[in-house]
Amino acid sequence: MKLQDMISPLELKALTHVEDKEVEGIFISDMLSDVMSSAKAGDLWLTVQTHKNIVSAANLVDMAAIVVTHGKSVPKETVDLADRFHVAILSCDGSNFELSAKLHAIGFRPR
Amino acid sequence: MQGPHPDGLALCRIQSALAADVVVGAGKMDIPVTAVYASDLMSDVLAYGKPGSALLTGLNSKQAAISAYMAEFRAVIFIRGKRPAEAICKFAEEKGLVVLSARDDMFEACAKIADLDGTAADPSPSEDLRPPMVEEETIRYAFLIDGHDFASAGMVSTQVKAILKTVGVEPALVRRVAICTYEGEMNVVMHADKARTELVLDDHEIRVVIDDEGKGIPDVTLAMQEGWTTATDEQRALGFGSGMGLPNIRKNADVVDLTSVVGKGTRLEMRFRVI
Amino acid sequence: MEPEPGYYHAFSINEDLCKGHSRCLRKCPTEALRLRRGRIAMISERCIDCGECLLACPEGVFAPICDSMEDVKKFRHKVVVPSPVLYAQFGASVQPSSIRQALLNTGFDEVAETFYNSRALGVVFRQYIQENRGVRPLISTYCPAVVRLIQVKYPNLVENLMPINIPREITAMEARQGAVHRTGLPPEAVGVFYIAACPSIVVSVKQPAESGTSRFDGVLSLRNLYNALLPDVLALEKAADARAPKESFFFGMGWSWMGQIGQAVGAGKCLSVAGLDHVVKIFDDIESSKLRHIDFLEALACMQGCVGGAFAVENPYVARANIIHLQQQYGQDREVDTEAILQRYRAGHYAMDLPIKPRPTRMLDIDLPTSIKRMKQKERVFAKLPQKDCGLCGAPTCEAFARDCALGEADLTDCVFFSEEAVHVRTR
Numbered sequence: 001m002k003l004q005d006m007i008s009p010l011e012l013k014a015l016t017h018v019e020d021k022e023v024e025g026i027f028i029s030d031m032l033s034d035v036m037s038s039a040k041a042g043d044l045w046l047t048v049q050t051h052k053n054i055v056s057a058a059n060l061v062d063m064a065a066i067v068v069t070h071g072k073s074v075p076k077e078t079v080d081l082a083d084r085f086h087v088a089i090l091s092c093d094g095s096n097f098e099l100s101a102k103l104h105a106i107g108f109r110p111r
Numbered sequence: 112m113q114g115p116h117p118d119g120l121a122l123c124r125i126q127s128a129l130a131a132d133v134v135v136g137a138g139k140m141d142i143p144v145t146a147v148y149a150s151d152l153m154s155d156v157l158a159y160g161k162p163g164s165a166l167l168t169g170l171n172s173k174q175a176a177i178s179a180y181m182a183e184f185r186a187v188i189f190i191r192g193k194r195p196a197e198a199i200c201k202f203a204e205e206k207g208l209v210v211l212s213a214r215d216d217m218f219e220a221c222a223k224i225a226d227l228d229g230t231a232a233d234p235s236p237s238e239d240l241r242p243p244m245v246e247e248e249t250i251r252y253a254f255l256i257d258g259h260d261f262a263s264a265g266m267v268s269t270q271v272k273a274i275l276k277t278v279g280v281e282p283a284l285v286r287r288v289a290i291c292t293y294e295g296e297m298n299v300v301m302h303a304d305k306a307r308t309e310l311v312l313d314d315h316e317i318r319v320v321i322d323d324e325g326k327g328i329p330d331v332t333l334a335m336q337e338g339w340t341t342a343t344d345e346q347r348a349l350g351f352g353s354g355m356g357l358p359n360i361r362k363n364a365d366v367v368d369l370t371s372v373v374g375k376g377t378r379l380e381m382r383f384r385v386i
Numbered sequence: 387m388e389p390e391p392g393y394y395h396a397f398s399i400n401e402d403l404c405k406g407h408s409r410c411l412r413k414c415p416t417e418a419l420r421l422r423r424g425r426i427a428m429i430s431e432r433c434i435d436c437g438e439c440l441l442a443c444p445e446g447v448f449a450p451i452c453d454s455m456e457d458v459k460k461f462r463h464k465v466v467v468p469s470p471v472l473y474a475q476f477g478a479s480v481q482p483s484s485i486r487q488a489l490l491n492t493g494f495d496e497v498a499e500t501f502y503n504s505r506a507l508g509v510v511f512r513q514y515i516q517e518n519r520g521v522r523p524l525i526s527t528y529c530p531a532v533v534r535l536i537q538v539k540y541p542n543l544v545e546n547l548m549p550i551n552i553p554r555e556i557t558a559m560e561a562r563q564g565a566v567h568r569t570g571l572p573p574e575a576v577g578v579f580y581i582a583a584c585p586s587i588v589v590s591v592k593q594p595a596e597s598g599t600s601r602f603d604g605v606l607s608l609r610n611l612y613n614a615l616l617p618d619v620l621a622l623e624k625a626a627d628a629r630a631p632k633e634s635f636f637f638g639m640g641w642s643w644m645g646q647i648g649q650a651v652g653a654g655k656c657l658s659v660a661g662l663d664h665v666v667k668i669f670d671d672i673e674s675s676k677l678r679h680i681d682f683l684e685a686l687a688c689m690q691g692c693v694g695g696a697f698a699v700e701n702p703y704v705a706r707a708n709i710i711h712l713q714q715q716y717g718q719d720r721e722v723d724t725e726a727i728l729q730r731y732r733a734g735h736y737a738m739d740l741p742i743k744p745r746p747t748r749m750l751d752i753d754l755p756t757s758i759k760r761m762k763q764k765e766r767v768f769a770k771l772p773q774k775d776c777g778l779c780g781a782p783t784c785e786a787f788a789r790d791c792a793l794g795e796a797d798l799t800d801c802v803f804f805s806e807e808a809v810h811v812r813t814r
Contacts (some may be wrong), residue, residue, distance in 0.1 A: 028217035029169055030151035038191075038216075046218075048152050050752075070159060073753050095159070096149040097167070100221030110218065154794040158763040177798040181770045202804070248755045250762050269670050277764075277789065278757045279749025282541040286673060293674035314755040359675070385754065 001108050003044070003064055003088070009106045010099065012067060012090040015074055016082045021064045025110040026103060028096050032057045039063060046096050052078040059085045069096050119143025120227060122186055122209055125165065128223045129213040131188065135200050136209035144185050149221055153178040160184060167220055173199050180206045190217050249313040250278075256296055258304040258325060268293035271310050271319065278312065284383060287363040288317055291381045294356040295321045301342055302326060303376065317383040327373040335361060335369070393430045396588035397440060397448045401425050404447045410439035411782040415662040416538055420790070421780035431745060434534035435589040436662060436687045437696035450585050450697070453604035455493060455614075461577025461603065463569050465561045466494040467554055470501070470640040471583040471692050472608055474708035475700045476619050481626060482635045482716065488618035492611070498561035498578075500553040501638040506727045507553055508639075508650030510736050513728060514550060515654050515681050523657065523672065523680035524548045526647055530590035531687035532665060533742060537595060540669045541744030546683075549738045553641065554580055554587075556736060558601035577603045581611060583642075584688060584695030598739035608697040637716035643691035643706050647684040654681035661689045750793065764792035772803045 004020045006012065024042030029035055030049050039045060041062040047054060048070050055078060058066050065088035068074050074089060082089045092099060123140040126133060133140065145163040148156060151170040160166070162183035168175050171193040179187045180202075186209035189195055194212055195203075203210045213220055252274060254267045272289040280288075292308075299306040303325025311318040328334045337358045361367050366382040404426050411419050418432035419439060426447060440448045458464050466489055473482055486497045515524060525546045527533050536543045558578045565576045582588060582605045591600040639646045648656035657680045659668045665685045671677050688694035693705040700708070730736065750760040768788035779800040781787035790796035798804060 026218035028149060028221070030155075031170065034151070034169055048150055048155050070155070073756060075752055096217070097147045097221050097225070100149070100218050101225030103218075104222035104225055152794075153798070154763065154792060157766050157792070158759045173799050173804075174797055177804050181767060181798070248758045248762075250758050250765070265671065265674055265676065268674050272670070272673060274761070276539075277750065278761050279754070282744065286542040289673050290675045293676065312758060314753075314758065 006044075006103070006106070006108075007090070010092060010102050011094075012092050015068075015079050015089045015091055016087070018065065018088040018090065019086070021088075023064045023108070026100065026108070027063070028100065035063075036060060046099055048072060048096070050074045050078055052081045054078065055081045055085055055087050055089075058087045064088075065090060067092060067099065069094060069099055119145050119163070120224075122165070122211075124227055125186075125188070125224055126211055128227055129188070129211070129215055129220055131211040131213035134189075134195060134210040134212050135203045136186070136207075139207075139209050142185055142209065147221070147224055148184070149217055156182050156184075167217065167224075169193065169217060171195055171199075173202060175199075176202050176206075176208060176210075179208060185209060186211065188213055188220070190215060190220050249311060251312075252310040254308040254310070256299045256306040256308055256321070256323075258299055258302070258306070258323070261300055264297060264300045265293060267296050267308055274310065275312070275317070280312075280317070280385070284317070284385065288319065288381075288383055291360045291364050291383075292319050292321075294360050295319070295379050295381065298356055298377075298379070299323050299325075306376075313385075315385050317385060319381045321379045322376070323378075324376045327375055327377055328369075328371040329373050331369050331371055393433065394589060394593040395428070395430065395433055396435050396437075396452075396585035396592070397450045399426055399428065400447050400449055403445045405445055407444060408777045408780075408782075409442040409444070410448070411777055411780075413438040413442040414782065415535070415666065417782050417786050419782070420796075422796075423780075431748070432538060434531050434538055435586040436531035436535070437585045438662065440585060440696045450588065450607055452582075452588055452607040452610060453579065454606070454610070457604050458493065458577055458579055458606070462575040463496070463565050463571055463577070464494045465496045465498055465565055465576060465578045466581060466606075467498050467500060467557050467561065467578065467602075468581040469554075469583045469587075469608060469692065469695075470504075470637075470642040470709075471695065471698055471705065472581055473637065473640070473712055474642065474693060474705040475608070475612065475698065476616070478708045478711040480619060480623055482637070482712070484619050484622035484626060485615070487622050488615045491618050492614055494579075496561070496565060498557055498564075499636070500557045501636050501640060503553040503556045503560075504641050504650065505638045505722060506730075507550065507556075507736065508647075508652065509722065509724050509727045510550055510731045511548065511647075511651045511682065512654070513731060514548060515651070521546050522678050523683040525683045525685060527595075527738070527742070528552055528641065528647060528684070529586070529686045529688075529692075530595065531584070531586035531662070532685045533595045534586070534589075535662070535665065535687070536669070537742065537745045539666075540673060542673060543669060544742055544744050546672065547742050548682075549741060551736050551738050555601050562601065579603060580605045581608050582606070582695075583608050583692050583698045585697065586687065596738055596740040596742045608695075609699055610697075612699045635716045637712045639717070640709055640712060641692070642709055643693050643702075644684070644686055646691070648682065651682050655679060656682045656684065658684040658686075660686040660691045660694070662687050750789075760792045764788045767791050767798070771801065776802070778802045 001023050002020055003023050023044045027039040027043040028046040030047050035057045039061045042064050044064045045066045046069055050068055050072050068091045071093035121141050121143050144165040146161055147167055148160045148164045149167040151168050153174050156178040160182040164184045165186040166179045166184050167188045169190050171189055176187055176199045188211040190213055192214045256267055268289050271292045275285045303323035306321050306323035309320045333339055335357050364381040365384045368380040371377040416432045416434055418429045420427045489497050527547050562576050562578050566573050580602050588605045591602045591605050594600050639650050641647055644660035645658045648658040659665050690702040694702040750757040771784040773784045775783045779787050781790055791798055
């Protein structure tokens with residue numbers, strides 16, 4: 001499923017420039033070590049972490065985008081870094097669980 | 112976090128949907144959970160999690176079990192086939208937590224649970240299930256003030272000040288709230304028998320309400336004037352009751368609401384805008 | 387948020403010596419210390435350099451960073467300004483001249499005293515209090531630890547700090563000018579050093595609260611110098627002629643224990659408080675605008691005042707008795723030229739270089755709603771904690787621990803009431 005097709009049904013807010021990428025899978029974790037060891041390229045990453053290190057982790061694994069859940073405010077330095085590395089960050093008010101349910105409901109299935 | 116199952120979803124249904132192993136609490140599988148919280152960040156579990164939930168996490172550490180216990184959760188479900196250590200199981204057993212271990216990753220597990228009861232078919236959650244950041248964030252504290260207790264006067268305003276400082280409210284505003292609370296507290300100590308004090312803080316307002324039981328004020332408008340006092344000579348000798356209390360409150364608070372019933376008590380509500 | 391400025395501290399932490407007594411954690415007035423994984427850690431922006439940890443630690447984990455005689459010898463002309471406390475360290479009968487001579491013997495060319503300036507400042511304070519009717523009470527800036535306590539925990543009270551310089555800084559300035567005039571040396575060839583009774587003075591010289599520059603080139607610890615001075619002082623005393631006329635030495639009030647500054651001000655309503663526990667109570671009262679009727683507050687961090695400083699050798703109560711003796715012997719002097727002092731005051735001679743600003747406060751999180759959430763989380767953790775303040779988790783109180791957990795700086799597993807493993811880490 002295309003990232004652009006998710007934005008409106010999931011009510012995502014783009015905090016950076018968002019390129020239209022194919023989302024291959026969903027990875028939910030708040031531990032950077034997990035992301036670096038288990039996430040796959042093309043995954044959409046759902047997390048409550050907002051520290052600028054998330055940008056480096058997403059960049060390393062080449063993830064489709066980061067979705068910061070729980071409506072957390074993302075610090076400016078994180079957004080700035082994401083813009084520099086062309087990593088897309090979106091945010092949503094819902095929880096990890098709620099967003100998963102919505103993704104499932106709109107018919108998203110991991111590859 | 113969101114609560115898709117207001118009436119609760121029995122743990123055995125989650126267990127069978129995920130084909131999860133029961134690690135602790137085999138006898139408690141009919142207990143319902145009212146929400147699912149999926150995260151690895153334990154400092155957030157306490158901030159966002161609601162009592163009665165199940166924690167879905169990839170953090171295989173005792174920290175997860177302790178946080179779930181503190182947040183009054185009913186179950187911890189470890190994902191990606193993680194098996195908790197002996198110490199975690201022992202702790203969970205002691206505290207009555209159910210522990211499951213599922214092979215799915217977080218997204219698969221969330222999707223499968225959401226599929227139960229057909230909740231995933233409804234993408235717009237109902238009003239009371241709105242995610243927490245959209246809700247107004249409020250914190251409340253309650254204190255008691257003893258009338259006639261000059262020895263402890265100022266304790267409540269000191270506590271209020273400490274709370275506001277810890278949260279990180281701007282210093283000048285903390286000072287205004289502290290001054291008003293202190294004046295209100297002194298009025299109780301001098302004129303009332305006892306009072307309940309409530310501090311309510313949200314992201315746009317600080318509210319202090321002092322509700323006392325005592326003789327009350329016959330003329331509220333008069334009481335608001337500078338120099339008006341009914342303090343005794345002894346009280347004034349101690350440096351209290353100069354009749355500046357209420358005017359000082361009016362000067363420092365953005366909104367003051369004073370209501371009184373003679374013979375019953377006085378209610379003083381002070382509001383401060385947070386910019 | 388602004389980047390956090392680095393704060394200089396007057397001591398180093400030798401972790402290897404730490405046996406985990408956690409006495410320092412409990413004594414720290416700003417809760418700036420933690421034991422993390424059995425190692426001591428300091429939250430730099432909270433530390434006010436009061437020296438309580440130095441006094442509390444039986445292992446000497448906290449080592450003061452001071453200058454040494456080697457640093458002094460780099461200068462061609464060496465001036466020393468002793469803390470008044472120095473004169474109370476060698477017994478009541480020792481003559482000040484013996485102590486001054488011993489200082490010269492250690493390698494100084496000149497001893498400059500703060501006493502005349504202290505007396506002059508009494509006049510200046512009185513004048514300032516009369517001229518400035520707005521803010522009350524005005525707070526003395528004599529104690530650097532108290533000034534830092536205000537910057538960190540009572541940012542609102544920064545405006546109460548009296549913008550008048552302190553005796554030692556004024557003395558340093560005058561001593562340098564005098565030395566340059568007499569020796570013909572350039573100012574940078576003259577080294578002016580203070581002998582301090584506490585570590586907070588070291589910080590006030592290396593990183594002044596008003597973010598200007600101190601007039602001192604360095605600070606020596608009274609404790610370090612004591613052993614070098616003692617044999618000389620005793621020898622000089624022995625050799626001294628008991629029938630010699632009393633030396634002309636002016637000690638004045640010798641600001642070194644509680645109440646002296648207030649007494650120097652004289653007029654108006656003055657309040658004196660010493661010991662951080664008590665200072666904090668008074669500051670809480672001022673913040674509730676309880677002490678509006680007080681004109682001037684002398685607040686000192688150490689018990690009894692500077693005689694109780696961490697670098698003092700003599701027991702503060704004995705030192706206090708010695709000070710009283712010195713005041714009786716050398717307290718009187720010729721008349722004060724009030725007019726000359728006020729003239730210098732108006733010319734800005736006693737003014738502080740720059741205003742003192744509060745240290746930036748830190749929210750619990752990036753914005754207020756999230757901070758409130760963190761606060762709720764803190765209360766939730768706190769409610770479930772044993773509330774015994776045992777300190778075994780490495781935080782001074784359960785309250786501080788709950789806050790650390792909410793900030794993600796500590797793990798709930800550090801609480802020994804939740805996990806036995808924590809006990810093993812702590813007793814490693």
